[in-house]
Amino acid sequence: MTSSVEIILYIALPVYFLAMVLLGFGAVVPGKAAGKAWLYLFIAGFVLHTAALVARTILASDVPFTDLFEYCLFMSWAVGLVYIIFFRKNLPRPVSAMVILVLLLLIGFALFYYSDPTSAKMPALKSSWLYVHVSLAALGETFFAIAFAASLILIIKRNSADREYLDKLDNVVYRAVSMGFPIFTAGAMVAGAVWAKRAWGSYWSWDPKETMSLVVWLIYAIYLHMRLVRGMKGVPAATIAIIGFIMTLLTISGSMLLGGLHSYG
Amino acid sequence: MLRAITGFLTSTKAGIAVMAVLAVLSLLGALIPQGGTHEAYVRVFGSLRGDLIYYAGLGDVYRSLYFSALLVLLCVMVFSCALKRLPGQIRQASASEFVGEEARLEKMPCHATLELDVDAEEAGLHAAEICRKRLYRARREKSSSGFLIFASRTAFARYGSFLLHMSFIFLLAGGIAFTRFGYRSYEDVRVGGNFAVPGLDETLVVVDDFEVVYDDNNHVSDYVCSLLLTEGGRPVLVKDISPNHPLQYDGREVFLVSYEQDFDTLQGFVVSVHDRDGEKLVPVLYLPFGSPLEVPGVNFFIEAVDAVVPYVRITYPAGEAEDVRLDAEAAAFTRDGNLGFSVIHGVPSVYVTLEVVREPGEWLVVTGLALLTVGSFVCLYLSHRRIWFILKNLPDGKCRVVFGGSASRNAEAFRGEFEHIRRTLDELS
Numbered sequence: 001m002t003s004s005v006e007i008i009l010y011i012a013l014p015v016y017f018l019a020m021v022l023l024g025f026g027a028v029v030p031g032k033a034a035g036k037a038w039l040y041l042f043i044a045g046f047v048l049h050t051a052a053l054v055a056r057t058i059l060a061s062d063v064p065f066t067d068l069f070e071y072c073l074f075m076s077w078a079v080g081l082v083y084i085i086f087f088r089k090n091l092p093r094p095v096s097a098m099v100i101l102v103l104l105l106l107i108g109f110a111l112f113y114y115s116d117p118t119s120a121k122m123p124a125l126k127s128s129w130l131y132v133h134v135s136l137a138a139l140g141e142t143f144f145a146i147a148f149a150a151s152l153i154l155i156i157k158r159n160s161a162d163r164e165y166l167d168k169l170d171n172v173v174y175r176a177v178s179m180g181f182p183i184f185t186a187g188a189m190v191a192g193a194v195w196a197k198r199a200w201g202s203y204w205s206w207d208p209k210e211t212m213s214l215v216v217w218l219i220y221a222i223y224l225h226m227r228l229v230r231g232m233k234g235v236p237a238a239t240i241a242i243i244g245f246i247m248t249l250l251t252i253s254g255s256m257l258l259g260g261l262h263s264y265g
Numbered sequence: 266m267l268r269a270i271t272g273f274l275t276s277t278k279a280g281i282a283v284m285a286v287l288a289v290l291s292l293l294g295a296l297i298p299q300g301g302t303h304e305a306y307v308r309v310f311g312s313l314r315g316d317l318i319y320y321a322g323l324g325d326v327y328r329s330l331y332f333s334a335l336l337v338l339l340c341v342m343v344f345s346c347a348l349k350r351l352p353g354q355i356r357q358a359s360a361s362e363f364v365g366e367e368a369r370l371e372k373m374p375c376h377a378t379l380e381l382d383v384d385a386e387e388a389g390l391h392a393a394e395i396c397r398k399r400l401y402r403a404r405r406e407k408s409s410s411g412f413l414i415f416a417s418r419t420a421f422a423r424y425g426s427f428l429l430h431m432s433f434i435f436l437l438a439g440g441i442a443f444t445r446f447g448y449r450s451y452e453d454v455r456v457g458g459n460f461a462v463p464g465l466d467e468t469l470v471v472v473d474d475f476e477v478v479y480d481d482n483n484h485v486s487d488y489v490c491s492l493l494l495t496e497g498g499r500p501v502l503v504k505d506i507s508p509n510h511p512l513q514y515d516g517r518e519v520f521l522v523s524y525e526q527d528f529d530t531l532q533g534f535v536v537s538v539h540d541r542d543g544e545k546l547v548p549v550l551y552l553p554f555g556s557p558l559e560v561p562g563v564n565f566f567i568e569a570v571d572a573v574v575p576y577v578r579i580t581y582p583a584g585e586a587e588d589v590r591l592d593a594e595a596a597a598f599t600r601d602g603n604l605g606f607s608v609i610h611g612v613p614s615v616y617v618t619l620e621v622v623r624e625p626g627e628w629l630v631v632t633g634l635a636l637l638t639v640g641s642f643v644c645l646y647l648s649h650r651r652i653w654f655i656l657k658n659l660p661d662g663k664c665r666v667v668f669g670g671s672a673s674r675n676a677e678a679f680r681g682e683f684e685h686i687r688r689t690l691d692e693l694s
Contacts (some may be wrong), residue, residue: 120484124508171677178674182641192632199509201449201520201622203439203630211295218288223280224645229277234629247292254295 005056008115009073009107012048015041016104023097039088041232044079044099047186049107053077060116065134066121071252072110074135076140086153086179087146091172092165094157098149106145134186137213141248143180144220147173148245151238158235170233173241177227179219211226212251219244270437274345276460277670283339290335290386294326308528347430357649357673358423363406363413366651372657373653374676375683378667381693385411388693392654392666395689399682412662414654422647422673429640435633442626451457456532462517462621467497470512471660475524475615486552490521490617520620526613533569534591535609536577541602553576577606652686666690 002010019041026038053073056064064070074161083091083099150172160166193203194211204210223240226232273279298309301324307315314520322329355375369427370376381388389412403416407488452460452470459471474489477511480486487507494502494514504512533553538560539545547560552569560567566580569591576590579599589597589606596605624630659665668687672679 113469120480120482120486122508123485123487126487127509129509147296178645182638182645186638190518193630194636198511200518200522201511201518201620203634205498206294208295211291215288215295216291218284219292222284222288225277225284228533 003017003114003117005052005059005061005073005117005208006111008048008052008055008117009111012045012052013107014105015048015099017046018108019045020104023100024120026039033047038096042080043084046077048083049077049080056117061157063131065130065154066125067115068113068253069110069115071134071138072106072113073138075104075138075142075145075252076103076110078139079106079145081144082139082142087172087176091150091170092153094153095150095172098152099146102145102149104113124199126220127199129191133187133191133195136183136191138187140180140182140184141252143176143183143247144216144241144245147241148179149247151175151241151245154238155235155242168235170187170237173238174227177220177241177244181224185217189217204205208254209251212254213248216247219247234264271345275349275619276342277346280342280346281656283335283342287332287335287339287469290326290331290332291491297323297326297643299325299327305532313592325620337437340433343430343433347427349518351427354423354427357421361404361415361417363404365408365413365548365655365656365668370653370655370667373669375680376667376669378665379657379687379691379694381664381666381690382455383664383693384662385658387416388412388666388690389654389656391693392668392686392690396652399686401650409657410486411655411657414652414656417650418650419647420649421643422627422643422649424641425642425647427640428636429644432633432636432640434637435629439628439630439633440603442629446625447623449620449622452621453525453616454554454619455527456615456617460619461496462514462519464623465517467516468497468515469620470519472617472619473496473503475617477524485535488521488524490524490619492519504674516623516625518622520622520623522618522620524615524617528611528613530614531571531575531611532614533612534575535612536591536606537569537609539596539605541605543605546604551612553612560581569573579604584622602655645674648672648679650679652683 013074019038022038022041028222031084053064056070056073056160060070064074079099085095087099088096150169154166154169154173157166157169197203220238223244226240227237248262292570297318302653303315303319306318306324306638310312310318311317315337318324324333326332343498347448364370372537383391392414393416396403399418401416401418403414406413440476445666448463454460454472456472456475461467462468471493473493477501478487478489489507491505491594493500494504494512502512502514506512506519506521508521510627511521511631531554533551535549535551538550550558550560552558552567554569554571557566557568566577566579570576570578570588574590576588576615577676579587579589582629591597591600591606591608593608596607650670650672652668654668657665670679670683
């Protein structure tokens with residue numbers, strides 16, 4: 001039986017999709033064709049998305065952080081939130097459309113792994129560190145998702161004569177990575193390590209998910225060093241940001257395949 | 266030679282290369298099952314790849330010598346880079362010199378020139394006040410033709426990357442301290458059993474009880490293991506441990522890792538107690554071996570006894586005892602036939618796996634993690650912003666203000682702030 005959360009998400013999906021199409025149309029045919037309709041649709045989708053998150057929280061009697069469905073649901077919602085708060089006003093339309101596409105794919109991924117909200121929470125997950133670790137890790141990855149969207153557009157438009165536009169895209173990538181990196185560091189690496197010590201007796205166990213998070217961290221650390229110290233910009237820097245987000249997605253889903261201490265989600 | 270080594274250790278390119286190699290090796294370690302045998306790798310990956318994985322150490326990559334060497338090399342490089350840049354960072358953070366040449370200010374990323382309808386002193390006071398309101402520390406100095414101002418904000422942002430890089434040293438030191446002076450051991454203990462705490466003479470941990478706790482929906486909600494710690498036979502600490510709640514004692518921690526049931530060795534029976542007509546007096550009663558229980562509502566004690574054929578011993582109020590052999594297939598009755606026992610199921614004995622950890626370098630790790638967090642936020646969220654003003658008196662009580670500034674990060678936000686300061690100052694024109 002389809003749950004209320006799924007029903008709300010299935011309604012939100014086409015609303016977001018329409019917003020993306022209008023944005024894409026506006027990018028191809030500049031002018032007032034798309035107007036602000038896409039924004040109203042996006043906000044409507046986000047309201048529904050928020051309702052799904054709240055419904056899940058009520059059904060599960062806990063913040064939805066414990067399995068792959070809940071993680072992707074929260075992360076996709078955070079993509080919308082971060083976009084509205086930090087990037088809505090200064091993102092080029094194609095990047096906004098790409099952000100919505102990433103958000104849609106995350107919701108789709110979440111629905112693929114839908115789980116029963118009344119299923120038991122593992123005793124190991126009963127810790128306040130869960131909220132710090134998961135929320136910050138997902139939030140950091142949200143910024144990486146936005147960097148990924150801008151990087152893709154930058155690579156697609158790499159031959160554009162409008163250097164200012166390409167510089168703007170490059171700045172969006174840098175801004176998103178530099179905002180997400182400290183949050184990811186605090187959430188995924190530091191809070192994760194502290195909680196691991198509390199739950200498993202060791203700050204670091206080379207568990208597959210831990211290790212893949214370290215790889216993500218290293219990739220973005222490389223990006224920041226290349227950008228800040230060596231002044232790398234444009235396509236090469238965007239390529240690193242894309243690799244970083246692909247690795248992020250593998251980290252999110254990897255524990256399903258690789259098992260380990262994080263095998264629950 | 267020394268210069269070449271220093272050059273290599275402080276090279277960003279080399280550092281990035283080491284990080285990239287570590288990332289690739291870590292990824293391989295996550296993808297390839299670790300700790301397998303040569304045969305297992307050949308069976309799973311084929312002859313050539315299996316050989317490669319095994320002999321290249323990719324089957325135990327995190328404990329391989331080259332992986333450890335790369336980690337140490339990265340830490341040394343990070344330390345060298347941090348030290349190399351520190352003098353420059355200190356210089357920039359502490360520099361507070363005034364600038365008197367307009368040409369220097371005009372070369373700055375943000376600069377502006379205004380003519381104001383007040384004299385240099387009043388304009389200077391106003392400019393310093395605007396800066397202070399935006400949390401800058403502003404200093405004024407009289408010059409031959411007017412005033413000079415230097416304003417600076419969040420100078421400590423210059424140390425963000427130093428803090429971030431130093432975190433690696435603390436984390437590495439913590440890891441080395443654990444390897445050298447700490448230990449981790451695993452103990453499989455049956456409920457009722459005990460083990461000696463490594464390194465603590467005469468200290469025993471007794472596993473008193475283990476319980477799986479279920480919630481209202483019959484889902485497992487917790488695992489609780491009751492421990493008793495004794496020193497020289499004297500009880501010193503009683504603690505229920507569960508996931509996320511270890512026992513801490515004298516620099517050691519005891520964690521509950523897992524539990525296992527041994528169906529070949531029972532620790533008791535679950536029975537129902539009924540009268541001669543089959544009416545149940547106690548529908549479900551857990552009888553652990555060796556622990557007499559007072560049966561609710563009935564005036565006697567009952568105890569399960571472990572034997573080749575297990576039996577229950579009933580102790581009546583007068584003190585007399587009667588043994589009733591339990592039968593898995595049918596109810597067993599007392600001699601007078603008034604009391605019957607039906608076995609519902611045997612209760613397997615439980616082993617718990619406990620992890621004992623001593624981590625003397627923990628404070629190093631905690632410091633490293635704190636520096637990593639603070640350093641990354643300071644490094645990427647804050648910027649050291651500086652603004653210099655040259656204010657020169659003009660005839661008729663007016664003044665000319667030339668000012669310029671720069672930020673160590675987030676030039677876009679600084680441009681916005683600089684423009685705000687320019688507009689606010691321009692209100693005096």
